[in-house]
Every structure is written in C-alpha cells, then in structure tokens.
Amino acid sequence: MTGVDEDFERDVDGSYDASARIVDPGGDEDERRLEVALRPKRLADFPGQPRVRDQLGLLLEAARRRQRPPDHVLLSGPPGLGKTSLAMIIAAELEQPIRITSGPAIQHAGDLAAILSSLAEGEVLFLDEIHRMARPAEEMLYLAMEDFRVDVVVGKGPGATAIPLELPPFTVVGATTRAGLLPAPLRDRFGFTGHLDFYATADLAAILTRNATLLRIDSTAQGIDEIAGRSRGTPRIANRLLRRVRDYAQVHGKDVVDLGAARAALALFDVDESGLDRLDRAVLDALCRRFGGGPVGLSTLAVAVGEEPDTVETVAEPYLVREGYLVRTPRGRAASALAWKHLGLTAPATAVGAIPLPLTDEADSRFGD
Structure with missing residues (x-):
C-alpha cells in the first residue's frame, strides 16, 4: 500500500480513487497518517473475525487463480468492526485500485453511472452504507453487478432513448450496518456475504498491543487489558480509548499506558468497568x-x-x-x-x-x- 503524502482530488461524481489506500478528505494530515498506520494491510494481518477472514481468503485465492475479479462482496455488522479495512484489504490482495464512495452520496442514477463508467477492469468499487443509496441508483446497480452493463437514458418522455454502455468486469464491495434494509434483489446479487461480530477481549488486546507499538506508545499488559475490557468489543472504540489514555499519561507525566493511567483516564471520560x-x-x-x-x-x-x-x-x-x-x-x-x-x-x-x-x-x- 502506498503512502499518504500525495494529494487526493474528489471526482465530480463524488467518489475518489483511493488506489488501495485509506483516505479521509475531511481530516488533517496527521489523522490520515494515523488511520493508515493502524489499519492492517493484508488479510493475514487482520485480527479477529476468523470465519469471515478464512472465507474471504478462499474467495480471493480462487479469483487470483482464475485471473478473474471475485464475486461481489457484502460486509455487514455494527460500526467500527473493520468493514472499511476489509474492503481496503480486498483491493490490496487483488493488487487493484479501489474507488470509494457511499450510499448517501449517490442520490441519482446519473451519479452512479458516472462512477461505473470510469471503472477500470478488475477495479474494486467500495460502497459504504449501501443501504442508504437512492432507489433509482439501486436499480441501475442491479444490472451493472449482474451483466456489467448500464443503460444510459438520453432525452425525456416518448422520445427518450436508452443507450447500453458495456462495463469492464469489476468487484463491488458493499458495507452496511443494517443489512435488513437492503432490498432482496440487491442483496441476492452479492456472491459472498460476511457478517462481522463483536470482538473478544483477547482479540482487542492483541489489536491494542500492535497499535501501541505502531504509535510508539509505551504500555503494560495490565493497561492494555483494562482498555480492551472496556471497549465494547469494537476496535474503533478501543483505538480511540488507547489514544485518550495515552494523552492522560503524557499530561500527568507518566508516558506509560499502565493500569493506573488506564483506570484514571477512562473514569475521566465516563467509561465504566463494563464499557x-x-x-x-x-x-x-x-x-x-x-x-x-x-x-x-x-x-x-x-x-x-x-x-x-x-x-x-x-x-x-x-x-x-x-x-x-x-x-x-x-x-x-x-x-x-x-x-x-x-x-x-x-x-x-x-x-x-x-x-x-x-x-x-x-x-x-x-x-x-
């Protein structure tokens, strides 16, 4: 995965080409560097979710051997469990660029047509919060996912003409926190559906230990375990709490995330023993x-x-x-x-x-x- 020193420009259709990188256009440079540092780059490095990880590994390896894009992938589960990270990993494993957009950004069929028409062969299209996409765009996506074709309507009324536009094979990775809101025709077009569950405390502790090393944070096992036990089974919350405990330790002159610093910081931020x-x-x-x-x-x-x-x-x-x-x-x-x-x-x-x-x-x- 390449670095984040380059500038990224959003396309007119609202999407942007991340090229297997994670980008947060609204954050500052330090935040983008932090996100890149903490996200695993390969499927083997992805912690927890062993069932989904093994299933995805099989899907991607089979696609590589056939030298064809894999089936479309739908990832569901509560926020903060790694759906975006897995989408980035899929692109990295396939050695393909990734185009990132979201359901709320696609409110018209023309928005989706502009994105689809610019995709290259084998490219990964990541649609976050796919259940919030507008209905006309959903109906266009049905045809694009199944037949790799979209019909562009020119004109209005009786004189309107549908012009078919062939698309190169590509892979859609959809992410949703509410899979039940997806219409059945869209859900059925995904060849693989993976549901992400909350993480065990041991898995969160392993994530925090790795991330503390990447962030150059001195920590103890007791401090890490305390944070992991209050993170509600969610890596995103665990990472946020780790940074807050680090801040507390630095301000109070410890510079070590130990049990005392973890308990004091989490009490300050209103996170109790049960999370x-x-x-x-x-x-x-x-x-x-x-x-x-x-x-x-x-x-x-x-x-x-x-x-x-x-x-x-x-x-x-x-x-x-x-x-x-x-x-x-x-x-x-x-x-x-x-x-x-x-x-x-x-x-x-x-x-x-x-x-x-x-x-x-x-x-x-x-x-x-």
Whole structure:
C-alpha cells in the first residue's frame, strides 16, 4: 500500500480513487497518517473475525487463480468492526485500485453511472452504507453487478432513448450496518456475504498491543487489558480509548499506558468497568429510576435522556441488549435485573431476569411512545 503524502482530488461524481489506500478528505494530515498506520494491510494481518477472514481468503485465492475479479462482496455488522479495512484489504490482495464512495452520496442514477463508467477492469468499487443509496441508483446497480452493463437514458418522455454502455468486469464491495434494509434483489446479487461480530477481549488486546507499538506508545499488559475490557468489543472504540489514555499519561507525566493511567483516564471520560458510557448509563438510569424498569416506549425514553430516538436505538441499545442490560419487548424497552444491579439499585421482583415480564402485546406499554 502506498503512502499518504500525495494529494487526493474528489471526482465530480463524488467518489475518489483511493488506489488501495485509506483516505479521509475531511481530516488533517496527521489523522490520515494515523488511520493508515493502524489499519492492517493484508488479510493475514487482520485480527479477529476468523470465519469471515478464512472465507474471504478462499474467495480471493480462487479469483487470483482464475485471473478473474471475485464475486461481489457484502460486509455487514455494527460500526467500527473493520468493514472499511476489509474492503481496503480486498483491493490490496487483488493488487487493484479501489474507488470509494457511499450510499448517501449517490442520490441519482446519473451519479452512479458516472462512477461505473470510469471503472477500470478488475477495479474494486467500495460502497459504504449501501443501504442508504437512492432507489433509482439501486436499480441501475442491479444490472451493472449482474451483466456489467448500464443503460444510459438520453432525452425525456416518448422520445427518450436508452443507450447500453458495456462495463469492464469489476468487484463491488458493499458495507452496511443494517443489512435488513437492503432490498432482496440487491442483496441476492452479492456472491459472498460476511457478517462481522463483536470482538473478544483477547482479540482487542492483541489489536491494542500492535497499535501501541505502531504509535510508539509505551504500555503494560495490565493497561492494555483494562482498555480492551472496556471497549465494547469494537476496535474503533478501543483505538480511540488507547489514544485518550495515552494523552492522560503524557499530561500527568507518566508516558506509560499502565493500569493506573488506564483506570484514571477512562473514569475521566465516563467509561465504566463494563464499557458503558454516559448515554448508556443515562438510558438505564431513566428506565430504572423514572419508569420503574419499564416497559417504556422508545420515544418517551429518548425524551427522558435528552436524545433523539434514532440515537438511543442505534448507539446505546445494541450494546445494552447484547450485554443483557436492556430487553426489547412488544410493549417497549425494559431494564433487566443486571441493569438494576449495575446502578447499585435493588431490582423489583418483576424485573427481567428475576420474574420474566410478559412479552406479549396484549396490553400497551405502561409508558407510551
């Protein structure tokens, strides 16, 4: 993978050619260098996700032996687990350039046609947040992925003419945090679908140890383990916390990320021993103290914590549900006995995990939406 000293210019269609490099046009040079340094360059260096890694390795090796572009790849999973890194790795393994764009940037079929018509043979097209692409562009992508052809419509009304445009073989790598929002015709055109799961603490510790070396951060195993255990199974969060603990250690004259620095820094940034942050604890606190453990509607809960419903649903809920602090029922959100315990409160006998709440929708939530 080449360096990041070159300047990158965005094409008129909104995409840009990363040529197997990661680029953040909105960040400064130091941030771009940092991102490049921390991202693995090859599939063998990618930590965690052994199932997806082995499946992708087989797919890419078979494509290399056939000397043909591999099938289109769809990567799904929560944010921060490495979907963009895997897309970059696919391009690097194939020794092909990569064109990067995102679903929200493609709002018209013409936007997608401009990108597709500029692709070279074997090039990788990475579509981040592919589920947010406009419907006309989706329908054009169907034909491009299956037949490597797009129909460009010239004119309007009865005099409109569709001109077929042949495309060289290429590979689409789509990334989505909400695979259920992809229409079935688009989802079925991907030859390989990989779902990324949250990382084990040991895998995160290995990632942090590697990244601390790359960033020239002195660290101890205890400090690294403390950060890994509070990173919610997400490498992006782990890397962010590592930098904040480094900042704390440097400001307080330690220059070593050890157990004491990790605990003090994470306490300062409101990350508790279980990895819950301010928003997580606010949601649990509102559920338990204001609504007696629920069930309570999402909108009511969001108002209680001063956030938008989408923020509560997409940022806080996934981790709270996965760790057993929160239960989503047809009647609303309910706090489990574990949530009461985490807040230092005594759980009522009706709390989830003590005596199960009725999960049917026979009655409305006690607190409406």
